[in-house]
Amino acid sequence: MNRKAPQTVLTDQNMHLKEAVQKELPNTKHALSIGLIASRFPSWFNAVLGRHYNDWENEFYRLHNMESTMDFDLGWSDMVSCYGLHGNRHIASLFASRKLWASPYLRGHFLAGLAALPGISKIKDFIQRLLSAQTCLSRLIEQVAVVVDYKDQAGEQQIAQQNSENTILKTAAPVEGHAAAVFTPYAFYELQDELVEAAHYAYFHLEGNAFLVRHHTKTDGGCNVTWNQKEELISCSCQMFESSGILCRHALRVLTTLNYFQIPDHYLPVRWHRTQPQPSKSLIGGPDHGRSYERVKALQSMVSVLVSEAGKSEERMDLATQEVSVLLSRIRQQPVVPNVSGDSVRRQR
Structure with a gap:
């Protein structure tokens, strides 16, 4: 890990x-x-x-x-x-x-x-079917890897099928369409359920960045939501996002009321994205594999933010497309130097 x-x-x-x-x-x-x-x-x-x-x-x-x-x-x-x-x-x-x-x-x-x-x-039950008194750890890992690879392929097929079909939207909220374009089917339907429920909740602006959100049939209780507009950070006392990685109905109620048409980038975890590019094999196995992997993840996050920001207007999209094309051309002109370990360098000397 x-x-x-x-x-x-x-x-x-x-x-x-x-x-x-x-x-x-x-x-x-x-x-x-x-x-x-x-x-x-x-x-x-x-x-x-x-x-x-x-x-x-x-x-x-x-x-x-x-x-x-x-x-x-x-x-x-x-x-x-x-x-x-x-x-x-x-x-x-x-x-x-x-x-x-x-x-x-x-x-x-x-x-x-x-x-x-x-x-x-x-x-x-699945793990127990793979195990027996004679099962060694390496054999178990091999069997699990085969199943995981199969599940990955099935997941890719499901996403491809969803891409080719019209996703059924249940609300008129623009954030739902945004989520449908970014999230995997599982994450999208989880958020969609919360968004549908959000319509049944009332919100009360307390003071500053604080809001109280509760079901319209309730007269007391509810969840406290805090919104930092400058940093685009929202938190809810129910802590659903911290537990599941999916925004709760209370936070969504506040965002939609404040006329937010897209989910802030911080609440689009990479783990729920439809496509998650894998690190280049040239970065794997080297002495700085851990550091290289973190750099790849950081780059993926930056690209995700770029796409999200560019999608907010035609002008931004045109600028992003133009600049990325130039950057990609420059990157392709750079020589590819394979990773070498410190020991290899010392031996060459």
């Missing part, structure tokens, strides 16, 4: 994994996958709850998706009382570990949407 520890690691409730993450990745957030936990609910609660199981499960997910930790804790207590689960060891264990799986406690930690992925248990 380019010598960088992951921001977050999702696992099941295996205590050995928890200890390993704490020891080897002390700066990484360890979280439990709600998908893997929920896959065990039938065996834990079906017999206990009987015909009330489905109602309890719906209430569990409602609590899981709450925004406030205080509301979660109070709601959990009510749920335990309502379904007579006092003394149930699974309920006690879930509550004790809530800071590792409940959404209100994980806000602000980047999860890329995986924590709430319904089919995440299928990932575990």
